[in-house]
Amino acid sequence: MPPFSENDDNQNPIEDGEAPVLDLASRLTQDHHQSLKLWLRMLSCTVRIENEIRSRLRASFGITLPRFDLMAQLERYPQGLRMGELSKRMMVTGGNITGITDQLEQEKLVVRVPDPKDGRAYSVKLTAAGRKAFATMAAEHEGWIAELLQDMSGADKNQLIDLLSQMKQHLNASDEK
Amino acid sequence: MPPFSENDDNQNPIEDGEAPVLDLASRLTQDHHQSLKLWLRMLSCTVRIENEIRSRLRASFGITLPRFDLMAQLERYPQGLRMGELSKRMMVTGGNITGITDQLEQEKLVVRVPDPKDGRAYSVKLTAAGRKAFATMAAEHEGWIAELLQDMSGADKNQLIDLLSQMKQHLNASDEK
DNA sequence: CCGATATAGTTTAGGTTTAAAGTATCTGCT
DNA sequence: AGCAGATACTTTAAACCTAAACTATATCGG
Numbered sequence: 001m002p003p004f005s006e007n008d009d010n011q012n013p014i015e016d017g018e019a020p021v022l023d024l025a026s027r028l029t030q031d032h033h034q035s036l037k038l039w040l041r042m043l044s045c046t047v048r049i050e051n052e053i054r055s056r057l058r059a060s061f062g063i064t065l066p067r068f069d070l071m072a073q074l075e076r077y078p079q080g081l082r083m084g085e086l087s088k089r090m091m092v093t094g095g096n097i098t099g100i101t102d103q104l105e106q107e108k109l110v111v112r113v114p115d116p117k118d119g120r121a122y123s124v125k126l127t128a129a130g131r132k133a134f135a136t137m138a139a140e141h142e143g144w145i146a147e148l149l150q151d152m153s154g155a156d157k158n159q160l161i162d163l164l165s166q167m168k169q170h171l172n173a174s175d176e177k
Numbered sequence: 178m179p180p181f182s183e184n185d186d187n188q189n190p191i192e193d194g195e196a197p198v199l200d201l202a203s204r205l206t207q208d209h210h211q212s213l214k215l216w217l218r219m220l221s222c223t224v225r226i227e228n229e230i231r232s233r234l235r236a237s238f239g240i241t242l243p244r245f246d247l248m249a250q251l252e253r254y255p256q257g258l259r260m261g262e263l264s265k266r267m268m269v270t271g272g273n274i275t276g277i278t279d280q281l282e283q284e285k286l287v288v289r290v291p292d293p294k295d296g297r298a299y300s301v302k303l304t305a306a307g308r309k310a311f312a313t314m315a316a317e318h319e320g321w322i323a324e325l326l327q328d329m330s331g332a333d334k335n336q337l338i339d340l341l342s343q344m345k346q347h348l349n350a351s352d353e354k
Numbered sequence: 355c356c357g358a359t360a361t362a363g364t365t366t367a368g369g370t371t372t373a374a375a376g377t378a379t380c381t382g383c384t
Numbered sequence: 385a386g387c388a389g390a391t392a393c394t395t396t397a398a399a400c401c402t403a404a405a406c407t408a409t410a411t412c413g414g
Contacts, residue, residue, distance in 0.1 A: 054402085055402095055403095058402090058403085064402095082392080082393095083392070083393060083394095084393080087393095094392080094393065094394080095393090095394070095395075095396090097393090098393070098394055098395085099394095115392095118392080119392095120391070120392040120393065121391090121392055121393080122392085122393080
């Protein structure tokens with residue numbers, strides 16, 4: 001994800017001090033700007049961390065981020081995941097999963113096990129080598145994330161987790177409508 | 178950016194109730210998990226919003242997200258931006274900017290103006306048509322973001338903005354080291 | 355002036371990503 | 385049984401993206 005960041009020098013915290021009474025239109029615009037600002041700031045943080053992790057994964061392990069991510073999903077489901085489940089969890093298209101799985105299979109890190117109950121479906125699983133490789137990488141990866149976020153207090157992190165969980169739920173809720 | 182999301186059913190808020198005294202190693206692991214959780218939650222929210230915006234931009238305006246993003250950068254700098262500046266602001270590689278600019282130039286939405294002072298450099302600017310097209314799209318875009326985030330209170334949004342600004346600054350600070 | 359080094363941008367090769375079309379299998383209905 | 389529609393996955397074309405190599409221009413020290 002590399003888009004639309006507000007990488008600006010001015011991090012001026014728009015003064016939201018006294019709130020005069022505003023008409024509906026103004027309040028609407030106000031909220032729009034606030035939401036946009038929030039979005040851009042979150043996007044900026046995400047892209048920065050993502051780029052850093054991508055580059056470290058490549059440098060340390062010669063693996064790409066999507067491959068690592070797919071393995072991370074599988075690691076949580078030893079019984080394997082179907083292509084469609086991977087697609088949903090990773091929030092990418094099915095065709096994409098096909099490609100990444102192909103690559104990982106070629107590297108012998110995952111296998112496609114045909115589903116005996118459904119001739120169309122596979123279960124994708126980590127191989128023993130895949131589990132081993134992932135364990136090493138995951139430990140390092142977790143350390144990197146902690147390092148990147150080390151300057152924030154634990155309390156702030158907890159608060160962010162709460163707020164983002166809330167956001168996530170709202171996003172889920174609103175697309176069921 | 179479509180990676181490594183923790184798209185799980187269980188949004189169980191890990192009970193961080195009473196905090197027993199822990200040894201250093203445990204506290205470290207604890208912090209690592211907290212950071213990882215925060216990262217995954219933020220990533221998940223970002224990808225969801227991004228996918229939604231990408232799809233709406235395509236459906237409503239037949240434009241891609243990176244092209245829209247590049248135009249958004251230019252809109253803030255009427256005097257134009259050089260390729261390298263676009264690359265830095267959008268946090269993508271220079272080669273990538275070359276490609277996106279090529280496309281937008283072909284669509285007559287931007288122009289490359291040679292820099293009279295530096296034979297290697299261009300200034301990329303929106304054309305009149307580009308400005309016009311962007312104005313329409315940007316208004317709609319802002320509305321979408323507001324809509325997606327409408328279920329959060331203004332106070333929560335402000336708090337998120339604060340925390341993310343802080344995160345962004347820390348990220349900036351730590352890579353100058 | 356001239357060569358060494360740096361900088362601005364492009365190109366290339368390979369991987370990722372999407373949307374849309376295609377293939378094969380399954381499920382339900384008659 | 386058999387067909388209609390749905391589902392699971394793959395393929396395709398076009399765009400995006402990165403890292404690394406490359407081209408051209410600029411700058412600096414002699």
